[in-house]
Amino acid sequence: MPEEKVTGPASYFPSIEKKYGQPISHWMAELDAVADRKHMEQVAYLKETFGMGHGHANALVGWHRQHHGG
Template structure:
């Protein structure tokens, strides 16, 4: 039986983990610790503080702020 592919932001998670060397759970912990609650501010923080690309930063921020919206 085939496993369903992740949808939405979660589809970026394997490449995020491979490129930046941290698990997505580590990124979610870091975003929570940063205390940033707005999407745009989280994206900018990931881009400036962690040199993350825009697409990857957006995927993490979207999922972090709306974890129940997409299945992993």
């Protein structure tokens, strides 16, 4: 049975974990702490606090908002 290809924000997860050395659960917890902020404010938080690139930050925020409300 062929492996299903991951698409959307989750397709970034392996490279995010490799580049920043933390599991996705760590980034979801970081976003839980700023869940009251708007989408782009959350993206800016990840970029400014952790030096994350825009694409990675946006993917994490998009996934978090979709699966954790927001």
